[in-house]
Amino acid sequence: MYKAFFNLTRNPFDLTPDPRCFVSTRRHNEALAALYYGVRWHKGFVVVTGEVGTGKTLLLRCLLKLLKESKDIAYAYLFNSRLSPTEFLQYILSDFGLPASGRNKSELLLDLGQFLVSRGSKRLTTVLIVDEAHHLSDEILEEVRLLSNLETTDDKLLQIVLVGQPELDEKLDSLGLRQLKQRIALRAQLAPLDEEETRAYIERRLQIAGADPKHESIFSAGAIAALYRESGGLPRLINTVAENALIAAYARQMRTVTPDIIDDVAREFRLGMVSAGDSDKTPNNRDMDVQRAANILLDLFAALRKPRAGDADLDVAVALGTSEDEPYI
Numbered sequence: 001m002y003k004a005f006f007n008l009t010r011n012p013f014d015l016t017p018d019p020r021c022f023v024s025t026r027r028h029n030e031a032l033a034a035l036y037y038g039v040r041w042h043k044g045f046v047v048v049t050g051e052v053g054t055g056k057t058l059l060l061r062c063l064l065k066l067l068k069e070s071k072d073i074a075y076a077y078l079f080n081s082r083l084s085p086t087e088f089l090q091y092i093l094s095d096f097g098l099p100a101s102g103r104n105k106s107e108l109l110l111d112l113g114q115f116l117v118s119r120g121s122k123r124l125t126t127v128l129i130v131d132e133a134h135h136l137s138d139e140i141l142e143e144v145r146l147l148s149n150l151e152t153t154d155d156k157l158l159q160i161v162l163v164g165q166p167e168l169d170e171k172l173d174s175l176g177l178r179q180l181k182q183r184i185a186l187r188a189q190l191a192p193l194d195e196e197e198t199r200a201y202i203e204r205r206l207q208i209a210g211a212d213p214k215h216e217s218i219f220s221a222g223a224i225a226a227l228y229r230e231s232g233g234l235p236r237l238i239n240t241v242a243e244n245a246l247i248a249a250y251a252r253q254m255r256t257v258t259p260d261i262i263d264d265v266a267r268e269f270r271l272g273m274v275s276a277g278d279s280d281k282t283p284n285n286r287d288m289d290v291q292r293a294a295n296i297l298l299d300l301f302a303a304l305r306k307p308r309a310g311d312a313d314l315d316v317a318v319a320l321g322t323s324e325d326e327p328y329i
């Protein structure tokens with residue numbers, strides 16, 4: 001209904017994590033690069049953490065989209081992490097198309113090991129991806145550690161990607177999991193967007209939904225500032241408030257979303273508790289960001305120097321279907 005009113009072809013702030021709606025930001029790009037190259041170059045272990053609603057699941061969907069383009073990659077994708085160790089292995093095996101039901105844990109491990117060795121001998125890539133990994137029990141994390149031990153003299157047989165909320169970092173830092181932590185080759189963190197990123201995010205999502213960039217924006221500058229203030233730069237909250245603001249503007253037959261519409265919507269959702277200052281933009285963290293970005297770049301250069309068969313799509317953003325001249329936020 002409001003789509004026609006605003007000349008849009010689709011709902012711009014749909015909450016489904018759809019790679020077609022991916023908006024390039026520095027942190028999302030860094031994290032996607034860590035995920036993609038970690039898997040492609042057999043780094044073994046990659047961990048991405050971020051608060052709820054920062055875009056972790058969307059990133060994984062983007063990663064899956066990229067991986068699907070390569071015939072030499074098989075992956076198991078797990079998003080229900082509250083499983084027993086046997087269920088966990090059963091789930092992985094059945095995702096790889098191996099028989100899993102009615103088998104005990106040692107049979108499952110044996111089959112999985114054989115599968116990985118056989119794929120490894122053909123230089124094929126096999127990946128285990130776990131979303132919501134902060135829910136994994138210590139028992140399962142121990143299984144993950146054992147799986148990460150499967151390697152030949154020069155290659156890791158299973159690439160493991162763990163994605164979850166910041167508690168995952170704490171879990172991996174805990175004493176009992178030190179061995180697992182030592183195996184992590186790449187780490188990246190997502191955080192809320194800053195104000196400029198929030199503006200670019202809103203504009204880009206509107207354009208993906210058919211808004212004409214040459215026309216005046218549907219959201220006034222003041223509305224975007226209010227949206228940033230109310231959402232704290234969290235993409236999921238930005239989407240919720242922006243979507244409801246569009247509905248409210250349509251109900252009032254207003255072509256432009258104004259700050260008072262944002263305030264009304266935020267009041268309805270009782271968002272006052274979120275503050276933009278809560279994001280981790282302290283100088284210390286910024287230094288760490290620079291360090292992390294440098295590490296990822298070094299990794300990218302190493303990857304570029306060591307091409308692998310079938311690895312054509314080195315530019316992640318281009319491979320995702322965004323155009324080359326589109327600026328990163």
Ligand SMILES: Nc1ncnc2c1ncn2[C@@H]1O[C@H](COP(=O)(O)OP(=O)(O)O)[C@@H](O)[C@H]1O
Pocket residue numbers: 014015016017018021022023024025028050051052053054055056057058059235236239
């Ligand atoms: N970089 C981005 N580009 C486009 N949409 C994003 C981006 N980051 C987050 N979103 C959107 O924000 C919402 C929350 O993202 P999601 O991946 O579900 O977060 P998380 O898994 O971290 O809780 C989704 O609607 C998602 O599409």
Ligand SMILES: [Mg+2]
Pocket residue numbers: 056057058131
């Ligand atoms: Mg998620």
